[in-house]
Amino acid sequence: MPSELARQVLDGSPRALARVITWVENDDPRAVECLEILYPHMGRAHILGLTGSPGAGKSSLTDQLTHHFRNAGKTVGIVAVDPSSPFTGGALLGDRIRMSRHAGDPGVFIRSMATRGFLGGLAQTTDNVVKAMDAAGKDVVIVETVGVGQDEIDIMRIADTICLILAPGYGDIIQSMKAGVMEIADIYVINKSDHAGADQLYTEVNSRILQDSQIRKRDREPPPVVKTVATEKRGIDDLMAAIESCRCQLKESGALLEKRRERIRQQTFQMIQFALFQLLEKELAQNGRLDRLVDAIIEKKENPYQAMREIVDEFIKVPAG
Numbered sequence: 001m002p003s004e005l006a007r008q009v010l011d012g013s014p015r016a017l018a019r020v021i022t023w024v025e026n027d028d029p030r031a032v033e034c035l036e037i038l039y040p041h042m043g044r045a046h047i048l049g050l051t052g053s054p055g056a057g058k059s060s061l062t063d064q065l066t067h068h069f070r071n072a073g074k075t076v077g078i079v080a081v082d083p084s085s086p087f088t089g090g091a092l093l094g095d096r097i098r099m100s101r102h103a104g105d106p107g108v109f110i111r112s113m114a115t116r117g118f119l120g121g122l123a124q125t126t127d128n129v130v131k132a133m134d135a136a137g138k139d140v141v142i143v144e145t146v147g148v149g150q151d152e153i154d155i156m157r158i159a160d161t162i163c164l165i166l167a168p169g170y171g172d173i174i175q176s177m178k179a180g181v182m183e184i185a186d187i188y189v190i191n192k193s194d195h196a197g198a199d200q201l202y203t204e205v206n207s208r209i210l211q212d213s214q215i216r217k218r219d220r221e222p223p224p225v226v227k228t229v230a231t232e233k234r235g236i237d238d239l240m241a242a243i244e245s246c247r248c249q250l251k252e253s254g255a256l257l258e259k260r261r262e263r264i265r266q267q268t269f270q271m272i273q274f275a276l277f278q279l280l281e282k283e284l285a286q287n288g289r290l291d292r293l294v295d296a297i298i299e300k301k302e303n304p305y306q307a308m309r310e311i312v313d314e315f316i317k318v319p320a321g
């Protein structure tokens with residue numbers, strides 16, 4: 001029963017939360033029923049996005065940050081949407097060990113997600129997983145994902161605060177610039193600062209930010225650049241401070257509300273779009289109508305433009321006035 005499960009999620013049951021998330025991932029209609037009940041309890045978590053190339057140190061930093069949040073008495077949800085992640089399928093043993101210290105902690109909920117085959121889109125699915133954790137009462141939800149494509153940028157938009165994790169020797173900057181991740185980051189992290197080349201990367205990133213702020217004349221402060229060594233717990237306090245300062249700034253300036261408003265606008269529209277799409281797909285597939293239409297288009301008895309107009313007119317009736 002979705003309503004019973006939703007209640008258990010609100011009571012803090014990790015099993016119930018895991019179950020709801022599975023429904024979300026499988027596009028099970030019961031997921032929507034649950035999320036509907038959970039909706040009034042969403043919007044409390046601080047959603048933190050960590051993005052960057054595979055191997056840059058996202059999981060190691062997630063682990064360190066989780067440790068700090070827990071020490072501060074905060075509960076943490078982790079969503080890893082990362083093919084190279086310790087939480088997804090073919091994980092490296094070392095990575096598993098890295099996160100395992102939180103495995104037995106009831107204040108930490110970890111979920112990994114594959115990056116393939118979500119009908120409603122990867123970003124939408126990730127968003128609903130994050131929302132379930134938020135409703136379950138997690139104070140912070142960390143989303144870890146590889147910052148390479150449009151999908152990942154869409155995922156990052158779910159986050160209130162976005163950290164771009166860079167490390168020397170990955171050609172990261174150019175890659176990230178291409179993908180447009182540089183532009184959406186709130187905090188830049190130079191991880192593996194123990195490696196040669198970290199100082200150069202630090203200088204490069206700073207000059208990029210300076211250039212960017214000159215071009216766009218942003219009204220907000222330039223984003224901070226923090227050096228870390230995740231494996232030696234170095235710079236984590238600085239990173240925590242930057243995250244906290246970002247969160248306060250977001251809240252006080254009203255930017256958080258604005259961000260969330262925009263997100264709700266987009267998501268609501270996307271949900272409507274997806275629901276309509278599914279309805280229409282079902283209707284057209286029935287009795288082989290779409291196949292017949294395609295045949296007719298190939299034989300030039302019909303053209304696709306007119307077919308599109310007719311079908312839209314037939315199914316979507318916008319009341320006049």
Ligand SMILES: Nc1nc2c(ncn2[C@@H]2O[C@H](COP(=O)(O)OP(=O)(O)O)[C@@H](O)[C@H]2O)c(=O)[nH]1
Binds near residue numbers: 060
């Ligand atoms: N030397 C060094 N190694 C690190 C650092 N952070 C992470 N690593 C190592 O880099 C590898 C990849 O880290 P991981 O956190 O799995 O990266 P992810 O793919 O971005 O999640 C692991 O072997 C880590 O132990 C760091 O600051 N310095």
Ligand SMILES: [Mg+2]
Binds near residue numbers: 058059060
């Ligand atoms: Mg990882």
